[in-house]
Amino acid sequence: MKAATIRDVADRADVSVASVSRVLTGAGPVTETTRKKVMEAVDALQYVPHSGARSLSTSKTQTIGVILPDLYGEYFSELIRGMDVGARALGYHLIVSSSHDDAEEASAAIRSMRGRVDGLIVLSPHLDAANLATSLAGRLPILLMNGGADAGRPSIVVDNHGGAVQAVEHLIATGRRRIAHISGPTGNLEAESRLAGYLEAMARANLPTTVVEGAFTQASGHQVGAELAARSERPDAIFAGNDMMAVGAMLALQDAGLSVPEDVALVGFDDVPIAELVRPGLTTLRIRIADTGRSALERLVRLVDAAGAPADTACEVVRPELVVRPSSDPAAQARTTSGDRPRDSASLPHLKGENPQ
Amino acid sequence: MKAATIRDVADRADVSVASVSRVLTGAGPVTETTRKKVMEAVDALQYVPHSGARSLSTSKTQTIGVILPDLYGEYFSELIRGMDVGARALGYHLIVSSSHDDAEEASAAIRSMRGRVDGLIVLSPHLDAANLATSLAGRLPILLMNGGADAGRPSIVVDNHGGAVQAVEHLIATGRRRIAHISGPTGNLEAESRLAGYLEAMARANLPTTVVEGAFTQASGHQVGAELAARSERPDAIFAGNDMMAVGAMLALQDAGLSVPEDVALVGFDDVPIAELVRPGLTTLRIRIADTGRSALERLVRLVDAAGAPADTACEVVRPELVVRPSSDPAAQARTTSGDRPRDSASLPHLKGENPQ
DNA sequence: CTGTTAGCGCGTTCAA
DNA sequence: TTGAACGCGCTAACAG
16 A cells, blocks of 8 residues: 555565666666666556655755745746746745745745755745754855845845836936836845946936835835826836736826826836736846746756865845836837747747647 | 764663654653653754654654646636645645646656655646646555546536636626637646536627637737737637736736726636736636645545545536726726735735835 | 765653 | 654675
8 A cells, every 4th residue: 555665676676776766766786687676676566766755865855945024916826937947947846935924934944945945945034044044044045036145155136226227228318207116115235236237227317206116016016006097197107016016007007097108107117927927018127037047947956966066155236137118118119919028938838739729 | 074963872871762753752751851851862862753764663754746848827826825734734835846848847846756745736737747647656645636537536617618618707787798708728637617607608698709818927928919919800819728817918908998897808717916906906717726636635635544445536617706906997986006806825925014025 | 886984953762 | 751773865885
């Protein structure tokens, strides 16, 4: 009734467990006859190695843990998707752990990963967690993606500041002057960098600033958008801290009878898949999200394999690219689909696949 | 340099490993003094139990594996999100494995899960995989969600047929007659059930049918939508096999200068988050995706805990609910955001959270 | 080339 | 109440 173990196979094949192991792992010298005997026993017993036991003995789990605050929205799911693609390619598994509201929870999650994973990718935006991570995990390779340019530690950050500057400069170049910013939540590092970029670019152009705080959600974008639309000094452009808020704002503006981009131009950040599906298509700063996720995973695996080699403590910077769509420029070609979005390397062919949804 | 083990803690606390274990697991009688000594040693050494080793000894991993064909699109990511919420609540981890193009790969993935998980949720649409699953996994509890009403095995299926009938009847009731269907890919069970529902409802109403095959992707929906828009006998309504294709078709129709719903009414399936963000809002059949994912996980965990109890082999049916939005009925209130979408139980408060994206 | 044996880190009997 | 010893299933030395 119970699953067969390596010992069962050995008995049935009339060899030692060591031989079975050799055959299955491909390591060590084995006679063709023994190999055959083993293989026969294996599929007679439907034997499948117990990866948990193997992990204990090799101290390699072939699994990467991903700690993130949330799985809500397209940003994180795209990221996970990219990581998953990379993991598969490298023979790794992915164990995700999300919904960590505070640093406490996040570090508990990290702790519970010991003995379960070979490395960790941490996206928790909590500063503390980043520090806790290294101490708690105890020599577990960690790749930080929490937005803080954590120099001296392997990490990947988006150039949020630079991206924001690009956004504002684009709006200015297309004739906008009253440019408002819907920021992400206070305390979020990404949000603060984007805000700083906005402020800097506006100051450089000698323009007055308007900042309203959102929460990186579509609902908050909608709320703030409605509020801005109702102001007497209505802005003629809005730079939202991310695409979800931009989409929310777009709908609010349209509900208020305003036209995008004629009355108000709109720019988001991230280039999530939705960005090109809304009407008008949303101008945004493209992060190749899935690709970033994939390369993050690959880098971590490299880190795991290197185990103690000349430390890779670089802080890789991802530079977002401005993608102009009709939400900020009526002249932008309003390609509707699968047009301006390049197939990223983390994508698989889907046109005729067997994917169910 | 290396992480401390239970033995290190025992030595430092000057007790046996058994006592340390008792203190940490909370099982067995322990003196207050020993407990204190142990705890001191624990945080002096920053000790964290090795969950892999614990799993081997207890033969419980506290981990659930999820096998799915793809992570692309909002359907699966919502599902995963719901599962993750449930997992956290129950103290379980989630290990995801996707991108299985064929049954071969899928079963390999399942096999590699042995010793790594306590149970499996399988969403692979490959018929074979479903059967292989039970044989390969060897007494590993499995919950099937692959669309086939696999009676006699624990499973959850969506009433695709019934949902499709609802969609068609709604379109007929609002005066449409030339109703076309963009189906999902052949061989996909969900797609075929929806197609069957469409055909049946149309036959019952004595209406001629038009079916074009898509691939459940937005790109394929766009392609088919453009093709339908160009036909001389243009349909006055389209029922798409899922929301992503419906969105693609909507954009294609609009690109062709047609108005939705005046010229062509549109109905999708799934009610992914995007459905209420496009303009006009998309009429669809709501599956509470995250909730479904969450309850799936909870049920599997119950199955794991039951281990051999009176078998739960029920085939739970999720009945989709028609949500009418402007894409099929101009009179439908065009609420823009966070309006008609109820907060599912798998949701967390986000309005003012610290989620970074 | 093969078999024996010692761990991997922890939970858990069973005596004491 | 505590500790010593065994086993979880497997890999990797080391003999043979």
